Amino acid sequence: MLNEVLARKPKQVELISIREGKPNSAILTTAALSLSIKKSGADKFWSPGFIPPVTSFGVPSAITIHDLTHLHYFDWKHKAYYNAVIKPLLSTVDVIFTVSDHARDEIIEWARLPAEKVVRIYNGVDPAFTPEGPVTDIGRPYILYIGNRRRNKNIDGLVSAFAESGLAKEGYVLGLTGKKDDLMGALERQYGIEGSIHYFGFVEEPNLPALYRGACMVAFPSLYEGFGLPVIEGMASGTPVLTSTVSCLPEVAGGAALLVNPHDATDIAAGMRRLCSDTQLHARLRADGLVRAAQFSWDQTGRGYWDVLSSL
Numbered sequence: 001m002l003n004e005v006l007a008r009k010p011k012q013v014e015l016i017s018i019r020e021g022k023p024n025s026a027i028l029t030t031a032a033l034s035l036s037i038k039k040s041g042a043d044k045f046w047s048p049g050f051i052p053p054v055t056s057f058g059v060p061s062a063i064t065i066h067d068l069t070h071l072h073y074f075d076w077k078h079k080a081y082y083n084a085v086i087k088p089l090l091s092t093v094d095v096i097f098t099v100s101d102h103a104r105d106e107i108i109e110w111a112r113l114p115a116e117k118v119v120r121i122y123n124g125v126d127p128a129f130t131p132e133g134p135v136t137d138i139g140r141p142y143i144l145y146i147g148n149r150r151r152n153k154n155i156d157g158l159v160s161a162f163a164e165s166g167l168a169k170e171g172y173v174l175g176l177t178g179k180k181d182d183l184m185g186a187l188e189r190q191y192g193i194e195g196s197i198h199y200f201g202f203v204e205e206p207n208l209p210a211l212y213r214g215a216c217m218v219a220f221p222s223l224y225e226g227f228g229l230p231v232i233e234g235m236a237s238g239t240p241v242l243t244s245t246v247s248c249l250p251e252v253a254g255g256a257a258l259l260v261n262p263h264d265a266t267d268i269a270a271g272m273r274r275l276c277s278d279t280q281l282h283a284r285l286r287a288d289g290l291v292r293a294a295q296f297s298w299d300q301t302g303r304g305y306w307d308v309l310s311s312l
Contacts, residue, residue: 001064001099001123001301002048008302010310016040030054030089037061044312046305052089060312062095067103067226067248068110073152087111094312097305099123099227102248119308122252123227124298128209131238131290136207136214138198142175143167143272144215146208146233149178152224154244154262156187161221161268163191167276173198175215212237217275217282220244221262228252232296235289240282242271256292258285 009015018036019029033053037045045053045061052063070078090096090111096118098104104120107113143162149155155176162174175198176184188194203211212218218234220243231252234241241257243249250259258281260271275282 004298005305052093061093064097100248103226121304124301125232125236125296129233129236134210136210141216142173143219144175146230154223159187160265163193165269165272168196221268232293236293240285254292256288
């Protein structure tokens, strides 16, 4: 998101980077931010990270909070830091950007902020994600998951559901970005699907569209997201998407994906089977997904940010 917004900076805006390359979550970062703002001589301050300064010394300020994952899925130290340090300082910031209505509502409720202070601006999708272009072929049909393997991503539920679906016996594989590790090896053995997960390793950004196009579906049954970029990237690539009934994901999907209960592996498995066997549903979601994805663009995201920042 940061690079996309900066690439659309108005010509008259001069950027001054502060604390570049330094950690953004150390215990004294909030104070260090304040000192850096004062030294910079900047007219306005925006941090794409979630850390607010202790004070901006009268300089209009904005930060971006993508979501509240730290409160739900990180350890007690992260939760304590968010509650004891971040939450009280949010009242001193002029604008808080976030990426979905779900995240916005959650931030407002958690920090007890005025609604007008928290601004939702959706993420965009790169024009490279289209149905036309090279297609990844691994010799077998694959169900694609793009992302990391943190707890909120529900990888255990995804693997369990794939095993329960029986699709491995029909020649399908579950395709994951990243490498095989001990945890994934244990899950393969636990669910009896050794050899039925394909690991794409680290995928360079230019190669992602082909990976999406080659999949028979994108499976993204996450437990919690701020936005869920793979949902619209998959749609824009012409690939049907299966995602969750919870968090922001129904909002982002906008009725153009198959929604399943991420807490129920049987429901996820049934959704996978439907998308593999129901050609009409597959075609409808492909068409609806293209329409839905067209509603998101980084140009729109950039305009939203710079319009708000210029008004501070």
